[in-house]
Amino acid sequence: MRRRPALLTWIRRSGSVARNAGYALLLAAALLLSPAPAAGELRVLASFLPMYLFTRNVVGDTPGVSVDLMLPASLGCPHDYALTPGDMRKIAAADLFIANGYGMEEFLGAPVRKANPRIRIVETAEGVTPIRAEEGGHGGINPHTWVSPRNAIRQVRNIEKALSAASPANAGAFRRNADAYAARLAILAGELEAASGRFRNRNIVTFHNVFDYLARDLRLSIVGEIEETPGQEPSAGEVRKLIRAIREKKAAAIFWEPQYPKRLADVIASESGVPSRALDPVSTGPVDPSTYETVMRRNLRTLVEALGTR
Ligand SMILES: [Zn+2]
Known part of the structure; x- marks a missing residue:
């Protein structure tokens, strides 16, 4: 026969004072179950949908790494986006921020630093041969790099590099996942290029x-x-x-x-x-x-x- 934990038995047998104690216990349990990070967990926050998708593919099912998306998927490009208090809380709780860069996220810099001075920011577009933009963009660069699968491969590699630096123990897993995803993206790029020839x-x-x-x-x-x-x-x-x-x-x-x-x-x-x-x-x-x-x-x-x- 299973034994009922003594504290719960005591709560059941007592009156309202005990019920209050029960609520306190539930509250404590809720706090324990809330998404507070486990020790040593790497918390990654992606700025908008494509960055989240790339990061998820590199992380795969690696234990101890959580990936969260900041902007809702339906929002489109984050041009002129201003951080909400909810975003600030997500940034405060993250170790690594995966951005596109090239001026796509205007809130990078002071607003992000204010929410979390210790967060590491990864601008994944780094190394992509830029296209000049007549209007907007960071230093006149068109920021929409991810829409090219060839660029996406480079951005995935930049994510792999940043994740491996943040969590060297998982570098092998990140490399395997990034290799597999980059190979799939290369096939996709090849299909697009072959069709475009016609x-x-x-x-x-x-x-x-x-x-x-x-x-x-x-x-x-x-x-x-x-x-x-x-x-x-x-x-x-x-x-x-x-x-x-x-x-x-x-x-x-x-x-x-x-x-x-x-x-x-x-x-x-x-x-x-x-x-x-x-x-x-x-x-x-x-x-x-x-x-x-x-x-x-x-x-x-x-x-x-x-x-x-x-
Ligand atoms: Zn745009």
Whole structure:
């Protein structure tokens, strides 16, 4: 027969005083069960969805490493994002912050340091050959590096390096996981490049400059953008100019992004007589380690359909 712990027996037999003691016990248990880190646990916080997906693939099922996502998956790019008190708490509890860098996260620096002066910040885009940006971006660099699978491989390697420095005991596991993921990303990049060799029309219009690195890989020419400054709707004059460019350059399609309203893309598409299609810069989830590959293969099918192949 199992013996009931003495303290619980005492609580059951006593009156309201004992009930209060019971609540205190429950509260203590809740505190013990709350996500306070175990000693020696490495707590990694990723700034937005693609960084989270890359990190999850490098960490795999390595014990003692937790990976958390800061921005909700549906938010899209963190342009102009301001940290919430909830974000500050997550930063305060983390050892390592995985960012894209190149100016994507404007809150890097003082706001993050204020929340946690000891956090290590990893700018994963480091080493990617930059594309200049006319508007915004850090020092005039387009920050949307992750949308190219070739860049993604470099960003994954930077994550592996940072994780291994933070937790040398797990370096072997991180290396194996990063090798496997990088190999899958290389296959994905190869599929995109092979298909792009057969595209009939290479002129496209995008919603904002999020696909520039992918366009460089696939030798696509972006003849216009709906939002030249991310987050800022175009003026009537800019819309007319864009429609003219679409007609003159015979653009194949206008690509909108699922995390932003497609109304404007539809209006411009019907005005200029070209189709509008969704391309996803891996900004909408689901929050699953395979999402980058799934979404990029869907993008490939959309590009093949919209651009035509020879
Ligand atoms: Zn963006």
